[in-house]
Amino acid sequence: MKIMHKEHILTKNQQIIFDLIDKSPEPMKAYSILFNVQKKGIKAPLQVYRALDKLVEIGKIHKIESRNAFIACHNSSCQVANATAFSICEICEKVTEISSVGLSKYLANFKDKDGMKYSKYNLEFFGLCKKCTLK
Amino acid sequence: MKIMHKEHILTKNQQIIFDLIDKSPEPMKAYSILFNVQKKGIKAPLQVYRALDKLVEIGKIHKIESRNAFIACHNSSCQVANATAFSICEICEKVTEISSVGLSKYLANFKDKDGMKYSKYNLEFFGLCKKCTLK
DNA sequence: TACATAGTGTTATATTATAACAATCTAAAT
DNA sequence: ATTTAGATTGTTATAATATAACACTATGTA
Ligand SMILES: [Zn+2]
Ligand SMILES: [Zn+2]
Ligand SMILES: [Zn+2]
Ligand SMILES: [Zn+2]
Secondary structure, X not given: OOOOOOOOOOOHHHHHHHHHHHHOOOOEOHHHHHHHHHHHOOOOHHHHHHHHHHHHHOOOEEEEHHHOEEEEOOOOOOOOOOEXXXXXXXXXXXXXXXXXXXXHHHHXXXXXXXXXXXXXXXXXXXXXXXXXXXX | OOOOOOOOOOOHHHHHHHHHHHHOOOOEOHHHHHHHHHHHOOXXXXXXXXXXXXXXXXXXXXXEHXXXXXXXXXXXXXXXXXXXXXXXXXXXXXXXXXXXXXXXXXXXXXOOOOOOEXXXXXXXXXXXXXXXXXX
């Protein structure tokens, strides 16, 4: 898996949008991001999507595909933008990035019957978080 | 993981839409499905989405989240709609459902640090298929 | 300077998905 | 056969997500 270093210098729009996502306790959707940064001069969807694309590319944030939402990478050992795993609570929608050495090793080495070699994966687990299990 | 039996009797719309997806060599998008079934009397997006929702629920088709597209389940040993894995070629967009006993066992038994128990997962691998590797 | 590359601002538009409501069908249960 | 509950349908309208196209600006570097 290709290593993506995260020490990019962010541009103004990228920084504004990253800061917002990074502070958010939950994944943010593009138009919610747009609404929240309009006071900072980012007025159009495209400005948001362009920043999001770049932030995803360099691994500062990840997209939760099943939710069309974006979360900051809080996986300290995660130097890659292309090997991601999340747990998602189906009640409260809490999303957590999973950092398991065992899991990432297993998936990075997984080979299917066709011998296709993978350069990237995304895994989303669904269930109930602790809080929601107790309710 | 809850077992979803697939021996549902499909309604007219569900059958029309399943047949179309099942014959397609590649994942189909909702509005492409709509276009293709208009001659059969299905005229509105909602009719398509409702059938898709049901077909996903009963495990006859799966949604490829990263592509917003739908593929028929061709995994003969797959009796569940909630434990899915796919390989996706980033050039030709060929999608294959992975049926690996090892993989599904590993993921079904995976537990994260928080002890969250999962009821469902979706895994998407990305890379180059054999054909595209040779080009 | 000259050039290439990446980022920006803007308008318009494409694509994906759901809300709301009335009508109809289906499968039991009386 | 009649009632009832639930799922499904048909329809119009609208919401939510994402990209095309184009002119312009910043930044690094040769
Ligand atoms: Zn990460
Ligand atoms: Zn929860
Ligand atoms: Zn399947
Ligand atoms: Zn390919």
